[in-house]
Amino acid sequence: MESILVLTHADETGSALNNASLEAVTAGLELASRLNAQLAIGIVAADATALSKCLPSEGARLLAVSGEAFAQARYATDAAACEALCRAVQPTIVLAPASSRFTRVAASVAHRLGGFIDTHISSIGGTDRVEATRWFYRQRVEAAISRDARPWFLLLDAGTYAAFAGATGTAQVEQVPVELPALRTMVSGFRAPTQGAQTIRPDAKMLFVAGAGWTKKQPDGQVHATEAGELIVGFLAATGASLGSSKSLVDQGGEGNSVLPFLTHLNQIGQTGSTPRHAKGLSTCCHGEEPHVVGWRFIGDRRAISLDPNCGWTRGKADVVYVADAFEVIAKVNALLGAAKA
Amino acid sequence: MPNALHIVVCAGIVPDPLQTLEPVTTAAGPGLKNEMVLPAVLDPWASSALYEAASLTTKNPGSRVWLVSLGPKAKLQAVMMTIAQKVAFELVPIDGPIGGFPEAHSTAAVLAETIAALPGLDRSHLLLFGGWESATRGAGVTLQLVGEILGIADQFQGVDQIDLREDGSFEVLERVEGGKHQVSVCAGTPAVLGWATGGLAEPRNNPQIGMANMRTIMPALQKAKVAKLEANGLSYVSVSLPKQQRTTRVVKDLSPDEIARELVEWIGAE
Numbered sequence: 001m002e003s004i005l006v007l008t009h010a011d012e013t014g015s016a017l018n019n020a021s022l023e024a025v026t027a028g029l030e031l032a033s034r035l036n037a038q039l040a041i042g043i044v045a046a047d048a049t050a051l052s053k054c055l056p057s058e059g060a061r062l063l064a065v066s067g068e069a070f071a072q073a074r075y076a077t078d079a080a081a082c083e084a085l086c087r088a089v090q091p092t093i094v095l096a097p098a099s100s101r102f103t104r105v106a107a108s109v110a111h112r113l114g115g116f117i118d119t120h121i122s123s124i125g126g127t128d129r130v131e132a133t134r135w136f137y138r139q140r141v142e143a144a145i146s147r148d149a150r151p152w153f154l155l156l157d158a159g160t161y162a163a164f165a166g167a168t169g170t171a172q173v174e175q176v177p178v179e180l181p182a183l184r185t186m187v188s189g190f191r192a193p194t195q196g197a198q199t200i201r202p203d204a205k206m207l208f209v210a211g212a213g214w215t216k217k218q219p220d221g222q223v224h225a226t227e228a229g230e231l232i233v234g235f236l237a238a239t240g241a242s243l244g245s246s247k248s249l250v251d252q253g254g255e256g257n258s259v260l261p262f263l264t265h266l267n268q269i270g271q272t273g274s275t276p277r278h279a280k281g282l283s284t285c286c287h288g289e290e291p292h293v294v295g296w297r298f299i300g301d302r303r304a305i306s307l308d309p310n311c312g313w314t315r316g317k318a319d320v321v322y323v324a325d326a327f328e329v330i331a332k333v334n335a336l337l338g339a340a341k342a
Numbered sequence: 343m344p345n346a347l348h349i350v351v352c353a354g355i356v357p358d359p360l361q362t363l364e365p366v367t368t369a370a371g372p373g374l375k376n377e378m379v380l381p382a383v384l385d386p387w388a389s390s391a392l393y394e395a396a397s398l399t400t401k402n403p404g405s406r407v408w409l410v411s412l413g414p415k416a417k418l419q420a421v422m423m424t425i426a427q428k429v430a431f432e433l434v435p436i437d438g439p440i441g442g443f444p445e446a447h448s449t450a451a452v453l454a455e456t457i458a459a460l461p462g463l464d465r466s467h468l469l470l471f472g473g474w475e476s477a478t479r480g481a482g483v484t485l486q487l488v489g490e491i492l493g494i495a496d497q498f499q500g501v502d503q504i505d506l507r508e509d510g511s512f513e514v515l516e517r518v519e520g521g522k523h524q525v526s527v528c529a530g531t532p533a534v535l536g537w538a539t540g541g542l543a544e545p546r547n548n549p550q551i552g553m554a555n556m557r558t559i560m561p562a563l564q565k566a567k568v569a570k571l572e573a574n575g576l577s578y579v580s581v582s583l584p585k586q587q588r589t590t591r592v593v594k595d596l597s598p599d600e601i602a603r604e605l606v607e608w609i610g611a612e
């Protein structure tokens with residue numbers, strides 16, 4: 001019989017579980033019920049007592065590793081914490097969110113336990129055995145996989161399950177002791193690569209992509225980078241969209257200084273960028289080449305504005321392509337959104 | 343030379359991202375159609391790692407860079423012809439299977455065994471570099487496993503910057519959620535750094551570097567050991583292309599005003 005452990009951790013505030021952890025809890029509850037398996041949930045946090053109140057009140061054994069050393073994400077401490085939770089539960093299947101925190105350690109923990117890991121899992125299914133789907137070649141090829149070996153660690157991509165929202169509250173939490181190695185890494189905090197408002201918003205409904213066309217010579221023979229910047233920032237402010245970029249645009253600045261000062265490589269979408277999940281996406285001044293569009297795999301409704309009637313988006317990659325000048329269209333969109341708000 | 347570094351870069355080879363990929367079933371499991379003849383490049387994020395390694399060695403005299411790459415010997419040779427022109431390194435080729443479908447733990451075990459046996463490598467000065475994810479399997483686990491097998495207790499993933507200090511400690515910036523970097527200071531080597539984009543552009547071709555590299559690359563390729571990878575219980579139930587084709591409505595005859603109105607309605611729609 002399978003036994004399942006879901007690993008979870010605190011969010012940046014330390015006072016709640018992060019959303020991806022709550023999604024993993026949902027996956028764990030579903031899988032445990034389907035396999036009729038035992039379920040345990042492990043928490044890694046500075047203070048896990050408050051966090052256990054976000055978790056199911058029954059049907060799962062709750063365990064925690066707590067202490068100041070776990071307030072921050074760090075390889076040595078997080079690997080030790082997850083290892084201790086796994087040794088306490090001895091699960092056959094471990095589910096964990098693919099957060100940066102657990103992605104940094106999960107493979108090593110699997111190795112310490114003599115187990116194996118598969119990551120970027122987008123669904124778990126199967127009838128008489130557990131099967132998981134994931135993408136290969138940067139979202140170009142999809143595969144369903146299975147493993148006979150145990151323990152099997154599965155790292156779940158964010159947004160693939162709904163966050164747990166069932167009855168919470170009263171279960172006891174077992175504290176699991178951890179022996180820490182000597183720490184050689186100190187985490188000093190976070191740094192935003194650009195000044196001003198944060199433009200990457202993973203929870204936004206919409207992705208707005210800016211392509212290199214924004215800073216290229218326009219039909220009047222001039223470059224209008226300042227105006228482009230103002231239009232993009234105006235659109236983001238009016239819609240709350242997350243800002244993505246093509247590689248060509250972020251590369252233009254060189255050595256970290258983009259032509260548009262609010263853009264960095266962290267905004268880049270695609271083959272060597274990110275693959276965010278949003279319900280809608282609007283691409284502007286971007287050609288829609290395959291290495292860019294692979295980053296749109298998990299974007300629902302897709303629209304594009306391009307001057308080029310033969311751009312990549314028109315070839316089955318977007319739902320609607322407007323052959324038009326994005327400067328003109330976005331200026332009008334911003335005006336309409338501004339008027340609606342006023 | 344307190345900061346002389348021994349940097350080992352793990353980098354695979356991947357199909358050029360502009361190629362069309364089609365999965366097929368081979369005798370050895372899933373693969374890609376015409377995989378052996380598809381043009382290949384050094385894995386992009388691992389390339390960032392290689393360029394950063396080369397830049398660190400120029401700033402820290404006495405340092406060395408090894409490039410450990412597992413793939414079919416003939417493909418490795420073709421890709422190395424290009425990479426050899428960019429930065430100086432000692433190639434450690436391992437003749438093994440191509441592509442994203444071979445199992446990661448097994449790959450990591452072979453890489454770790456090879457690195458542990460590198461003549462002249464001082465593991466107390468080791469920085470183990472690679473991409474934070476490959477462009478093939480894209481699992482982001484191989485480098486971590488290699489580090490774990492080699493007993494390295496400090497690991498960083500999604501790295502965009504390392505700043506080495508006089509005392510041998512270094513500050514690392516790692517990508518975390520929401521477009522930010524986590525800032526850490528590590529006491530010193532050994533450490534694992536899985537690189538994202540980093541801060542360096544692709545170096546220009548330098549024929550002198552190319553010539554120096556080629557003197558060691560060809561003999562290394564001739565001596566490449568052959569690796570067989572285990573499946574470790576992994577099986578593929580199905581491998582397929584996504585149904586990605588959408589029916590695109592191409593709108594050519596609306597004015598900017600009309601498009602803007604349509605878009606605002608779309609943005610507002612739930």
Ligand SMILES: Cc1cc2nc3c(=O)[nH]c(=O)nc-3n(C[C@H](O)[C@H](O)[C@H](O)COP(=O)(O)OP(=O)(O)OC[C@H]3O[C@@H](n4cnc5c(N)ncnc54)[C@H](O)[C@@H]3O)c2cc1C
Pocket residue numbers: 210211212213214216218245246247248249268269270271272273274284285286287288289290291292305306307308311324325326327359360386
């Ligand atoms: C190894 C490798 C990895 C790569 N990884 C990535 C990646 O991760 N992400 C990525 O994006 N790319 C990636 N690329 C690059 C990719 O192949 C394209 O070169 C890139 O996406 C092009 O960016 P673009 O469409 O913004 O620019 P361009 O190709 O220059 O296109 C600009 C577009 O803007 C349009 N335009 C200009 N002015 C206007 C206007 N006023 N209104 C409307 N439209 C206008 C033009 O018609 C044109 O279609 C990668 C390439 C390689 C080789």
